Amino acid sequence: MTYELSTPREDFYNITAQLKEAIAKSGVKEGVAVVYCPHTTAGITINENADPDVILDMLHGLNKAFPDRAEFRHGEGNSAAHLKASAIGSSVTVIIANGKPVLGTWQGVYFCEFDAPRHRKFFVRVLGAE
């Protein structure tokens, strides 16, 4: 299943609702779901869904760990975004039980945009376990 989203700024965008929908539509009750980002300056992560300050802090901490650097060679000037994408990862895998993703109380699934503004896609693939 393919979803699209607009990402006006560098941010984490909550896509938990889309994941739940994709699992429900698949009819799979027990298995796993893979949420996949086909872009190289964005990623997918699972983290806090309650206090939005956590995401602000994470964006800040990622910028400190992987800053833009004068010596970077890539002409587009977005090498830091490529680094963050690989550190966060291009996908997450979530367990499905009773037709729902098994997320912790405070967990949400996020599309992580590191090179805004963009129009993006992500994919959800559901696999059943017998």
Added chain:
Amino acid sequence: MTYELSTPREDFYNITAQLKEAIAKSGVKEGVAVVYCPHTTAGITINENADPDVILDMLHGLNKAFPDRAEFRHGEGNSAAHLKASAIGSSVTVIIANGKPVLGTWQGVYFCEFDAPRHRKFFVRVLGAE
């Protein structure tokens, strides 16, 4: 399959034995296993199982890359732990062959606690391949 563990301090806790048990109980001989952490200040990784100094060095290096920062806003004061959780990742996927996880000689599977002390859970989901 659900496992619980106590995490008295920030550390990597070896959970390879639980993974092997979950695979054995599933009866699956060929497939994959997903080890999933439902918490937002902990993660799962695969790394060195021989010299415990590697884990001490990794904890130190993660603290240097993702330190606590005075400007963080999240009231609980554990934003660095959230960052480490997303950098390490909430799950690992391991290949199963002949009923066993295919790990390298030096690989172990670890529950990574970044916000101790806690009582935690993790899940293992096994998927068979025909």
Added chain:
Amino acid sequence: MTYELSTPREDFYNITAQLKEAIAKSGVKEGVAVVYCPHTTAGITINENADPDVILDMLHGLNKAFPDRAEFRHGEGNSAAHLKASAIGSSVTVIIANGKPVLGTWQGVYFCEFDAPRHRKFFVRVLGAE
């Protein structure tokens, strides 16, 4: 399926062709593929396949975020490589549709060597979805 490669230097080695071959040989048309690294100082990532400067910048940025440190204890002196391996991750999961990996236009799959020179292996496991 097992593949081998020589890694003469710290670099990202493009293994997209091997992934495509493994999927084709499996005969699976719809599902997922897991690309797995059984080493603790190397990893697997998905990132830019066009401008090789992106990889040079990423290697540089990873060295800055996870440098070698005088206070590291591990006698082999490669703790920074262990850190990078866990930050990048030991595997990637890719969706298969119509018998091919669903990669974005600019995405390639890379074996990330952080402790060269070595002779390495990686595994591909394909799972079909009904």
